[in-house]
Amino acid sequence: MNKKMIFITGGARSGKSHFAQELAQKFPGPKAYLATAQALDEEMAERIRRHQKNRSADWQPLEEPLKVPECIEGHGDHFNLILLDCLTLWISNLMMAGWDEPKILDEADRLLKACQKVKCSLIIVGNEVGMGIVPDNPQARVFRDLSGLIQQKVARRADEVFFMVSGLPQKLKGTS
Secondary structure (H helix, E strand, O other): OOOOEEEEEEOOOOOHHHHHHHHHOOOOOOEEEEEOOOOOOHHHHHHHHHHHHOOOOOEEEEEOOOOHHHHHHHHOOOOOEEEEEOHHHHHHHHHHOOOOHHHHHHHHHHHHHHHHHOOOEEEEEEEOOOOOOOOOOHHHHHHHHHHHHHHHHHHHHOOEEEEEEOOEEEEEEOOO
């Protein structure tokens, strides 16, 4: 199978992660699950445990909340596939770490360069956050805007793009 980059977006609980894992099973060889979530409270820790439980034992877990480009560069030639879940949470992590908009956009460019540089295929999962109401505070608007801009960049570079609606994948880009 040739190297491929697949982007999956959609709303919360739309089935993105489940669909990403189904797609990943079509890729032979060793796979890594690059998680950006941090267990900052018990509810998030439980979410992480559920995600881990839903993955088969053949996945190599990689956990990196901030240095995602470096993680992909450091591991991308050791696997046939890396599933990055989730791009949007990574953006949130960068914002919470005090990064400003230009630095986050530059880091997103570094991420895309890392994805091109490595030998493995990638599946990237992100949340569509721009279809709801306009957030009522500046920080939430910056998050929404950054998420939208970065996901546009990822979608342009991806070979295939899927939009998940109620557990149903809608293919937006790529061959069948």
